[in-house]
Amino acid sequence: xxxxxxxxxxxxxxxxxxxxxxxxxxxxxxxxxxxxxxxxxxxxxxxxxxxxxxxxxxxxxxxxxxxxxxxxxxxxxxxxxxxxxxxxxxxxxxxxxxxxxxxxxxxxxxxxxxxxxxxxxxxxxxxxxxxxxxxxxxxxxxxxxxxxxxxxxxxxxxxxxxxxxxxxxxxxxxxxxxxxxxxxxxxxxxxxxxxxxxxxxxxxxxxxxxxxxxxxxxxxxxxxxxxxxxxxxxxxxxxxxxxxxxxxxxxxxxxxxxxxxxxxxxxxxxxxxxxxxxxxxxxxxxxxxxxxxxxxxxxxxxxxxxxxxxxxxxxxxxxxxxxxxxxxxxxxxxxxxxxxxxxxxxxxxxxxxxxxxxxxxxxxxxxxxxxxxxxxxxxxxxxxxxxxxxxx
DNA sequence: GTCATTTGACCTAA
DNA sequence: TTAGGTCAAATGAC
Numbered sequence: 001x002x003x004x005x006x007x008x009x010x011x012x013x014x015x016x017x018x019x020x021x022x023x024x025x026x027x028x029x030x031x032x033x034x035x036x037x038x039x040x041x042x043x044x045x046x047x048x049x050x051x052x053x054x055x056x057x058x059x060x061x062x063x064x065x066x067x068x069x070x071x072x073x074x075x076x077x078x079x080x081x082x083x084x085x086x087x088x089x090x091x092x093x094x095x096x097x098x099x100x101x102x103x104x105x106x107x108x109x110x111x112x113x114x115x116x117x118x119x120x121x122x123x124x125x126x127x128x129x130x131x132x133x134x135x136x137x138x139x140x141x142x143x144x145x146x147x148x149x150x151x152x153x154x155x156x157x158x159x160x161x162x163x164x165x166x167x168x169x170x171x172x173x174x175x176x177x178x179x180x181x182x183x184x185x186x187x188x189x190x191x192x193x194x195x196x197x198x199x200x201x202x203x204x205x206x207x208x209x210x211x212x213x214x215x216x217x218x219x220x221x222x223x224x225x226x227x228x229x230x231x232x233x234x235x236x237x238x239x240x241x242x243x244x245x246x247x248x249x250x251x252x253x254x255x256x257x258x259x260x261x262x263x264x265x266x267x268x269x270x271x272x273x274x275x276x277x278x279x280x281x282x283x284x285x286x287x288x289x290x291x292x293x294x295x296x297x298x299x300x301x302x303x304x305x306x307x308x309x310x311x312x313x314x315x316x317x318x319x320x321x322x323x324x325x326x327x328x329x330x331x332x333x334x335x336x337x338x339x340x341x342x343x344x345x346x347x348x349x350x351x352x353x354x355x356x357x358x359x360x361x362x363x364x365x366x367x368x369x370x371x372x373x374x375x376x377x378x379x380x381x382x383x384x385x386x387x388x389x390x391x392x
Numbered sequence: 393g394t395c396a397t398t399t400g401a402c403c404t405a406a
Numbered sequence: 407t408t409a410g411g412t413c414a415a416a417t418g419a420c
Contacts, residue, residue, distance in 0.1 A: 151397060
């Protein structure tokens, strides 16, 4: 733990204070549209949600600090401390180690230690899976979830016809974003991809995209946050609001969220897809139709101006709780993981404007009853799988 | 020249 | 022991 964590916490709390203030004086913040349109209540609800999200995030940071404190003062040593400063050792090529006079054994030991750390982090971060259906089943087609990713590996998986791609956030180095994903094309359906996400985005692209898109906010991923437990509990009572939504354009795209307990949740939005793909496919029962409510999604229009008809694909979310117990639990015994989450968030907050410092929670209004703090992964917006954003 | 992807090797968890 | 996950040099694209 360091001063940065405290500053992050203070920053979040300041956001909460600001949001609370907005609750007190909505007329100043809400434009006339809200009031003339009878949406004042929605405004209040939206601000309240933001406030709850901000407070939840603050709690998460505070508990991470607490956990780090419980783990003793050794946090500064060890592997986690050695890697937090540079962000990614890929910046320092292997030859650098060799030329620095280390023995091969030392280098191997160091690498082993580093690798052990990455494994620990991998195990600690929240993990969830989604199914992406692309309109075009060609081999070139890949799902675009709206975030910018950099591919760092590919591997043939036993029993799978197609190799699995490994991606990490483009801003891993620049902003310490810990998010990674694995993309596996389905054997049965070439148009379906199983995407496993791990770690929440703490990078700036989330806010930028949400602001630019002006559509449904990206649902936050499962957070390494104690409040998530409450949210997961909440989802058991969740009902998707479908009233008043536009009927599905032909063919109807669906965005489906699956939890591991086989509960299905159909989320009313979908990310854009790569330009140039063909028309969307007919609905696939195997994907979203199963236990899903067959939510009919309104068309998503890419901020980049892609034709709405080209932006459809279906998704199925599957939240994979870590730590057992039927809900997501961040292991508090591993303070380094928590610290890393905090550190990543801290690095992110350094470049995020205060209005967006809700850190994945600070989204505009959802569709009525859908709480933005549900442990859904971030999926929306526009970006290429192959990151075009440059590191700051 | 810079940056992203490819790919073989290495390491860990199961 | 094996499969999965990651690293990083090599390579290619812009």
